[in-house]
Amino acid sequence: MTSESGTAEGRFAGERLKLSPFYPRQEELNVREAWSSWNGYKFAEYYYDTEFEYFCVRNLCGTYDICPMQKYEIKGRDAETMLNRMVTRDVRKIGLHRVAYCVWCTDEGRMIDDGTIFRLAEDRFMLTCGSPCTAWLEMSAWGFDDVTVTDVSDELSALSLQGPTSFATLKKMGLDGLETAKPFDIRLFPYHGETLMVSRTGFTGDLGYELWVDRKLGLKMWDELYAAGADYGIQPYGEAATNMARLEAAFIMPAMEFNEALRTVHFEHDQTPFELGLGWLVDFKKPHFSGRAALLAEKERGPVYTLTKLDIEGNRPAEGAHIYSNKRCTREIGYVTSAMWSPAVKANIALAMIETRYLDGPLWAEIYYEKELRHHSRVVRCTQQSKPFWTPARARATPPPEA
Template structure:
């Protein structure tokens, strides 16, 4: 047979290391993209996949996530200069959640730092960060970084039965792995790194392995998970789970500072309720002076969790301090009906000075094509909507 050239090759997305297995299970052909990779929006049914995360277990392909290996005697100092949190003194095989800012204190991205050795770290984040890293190593002598994004296959494995499945997979002692800790296993001749991390607010792990072992890992995991309700889940279910957990998402809760066009349409960690990530006691870090000012002045907008009356999701709703909707005080960034909590929840950016008063959401929803408007009362909620004890317990109690 004559080999025909793919005329659209340049526009086709890359496939992740798990793609062959995922494509077989993507019955809806529902693909979107992330960092140039073909990436499932959902596989079968968004709500079904969401419930796998809350009720049994599911896998979420994080191959497209950016991963940088940072090594050298100055690696720690360089990272500590870049991110707002103090990472000095972090133990080996620990993970920590961080964010990094511009000189103006505006958030570039959030991500995680894995400490893998005294002079070896891995930084993960949603968007490419190569150029910023190159800027950040300036002035540091002994530091080297490598973009490992394509060279590590990674699978987020989340849900109440995950620990049982990993045990069945043969990962001895996995039940003793504490949140944000890392453990290494040998697996089918390769090395499998497991971190107890995730983006769902539930019990869960992330599995990291060299690409050549990816499909073997998938098959073994799915064989072990067969009786524990394993199912791949996509972006749509992830977005539901992370909102219930109160986690922020780029392009939803925050504009990455380096991509922001309008003045101060990006955010500071304080505005995103991430003040706890900013450590002024540590030596100088990027954005320190601006953030000091932001702390004393208070952010213009504050990210707030809302419980909204009724059952119409307040997607893209505008917020007011009065029911008549005369004074706008903020906007909803993410909203959904929470199937597990049975509440109409949202994350919103609200002008800090109005946080203590009444909050009303102007919600538009369609009813058989006809747009309808309603104004619903909002209640500020302090804690995450969903935070089961099993997510923190070690060992996690039986699902």
């Protein structure tokens, strides 16, 4: 027995959370020590205050650490064909230095995960997603002559910069030419002998960018970004503020709106893209992709459930609420997946999975809440929304406003 095996380091070696390259700065800024974890990384739930961080993102700009997000490099002569067969969108249509939001499904058409595909060259892509996907990618690549899949999650420093002053911050940082970048465009900049990749992407529904650079330059990039953003109100934001922003944009989250099909135990407790309102991502003009036959049947049959955007009466968040087709709550027709009072929209918003056949009728939510240890419920009317709750014009404007 070595002397080290008795120490905490020795006994738990390999068990401890990994630290982001940005950790030295995050540690300073996380005044509440509000840490959780994501894919094995120590990760801030919030730094100072969730609402404060949310308002920074909506009114100024904020950074969100996406180092824990899974990133795979997929390259080779067959890389395009391999991805095109895996995801439901047509990868052939993703232009050079463009990004596309995609989903991929089991043979049965149940959603495994969503993510983004970056086309970096004719035969080279980057796939990002929330959860590890190595096994599925390996299965998807098997049988092709020339494609390699490499997990590059730990090789990159990746930081999301979101909010109305994000463009101004990057411009001040010296990234010239970014103003022509449209949503889902990629721009490359020489950066201390390496390349800094900037994509106009994000998870807040607002103007925003994601920055990708070699891991060793991560801290330098953070410092230069924060120096440039000092006058633009730059702040770090954590998981909680992200969850608020994405809900206003009606973006889906795993384990909230959907269960990843490969991790779901119960039959059909996972979802199809049609149930999640992502039918627009399923390109049946493509002759084949994994799950096509099942999804075609699902489309013809119509999804049993539909993810629905709701504006809910009153101001009590409908988290965990059941949805009924009548005020007496005798016929349950769905459940709320995410809900909050939206400061930006000034409305009580929610996403809910509701049986499609009831969507034409009235919708009632039974909301549960607690007041000083007493439990209450209230039945309130819900109104369907057809558009995402929060869609500022600046999110799409090119060139984007500077502040």
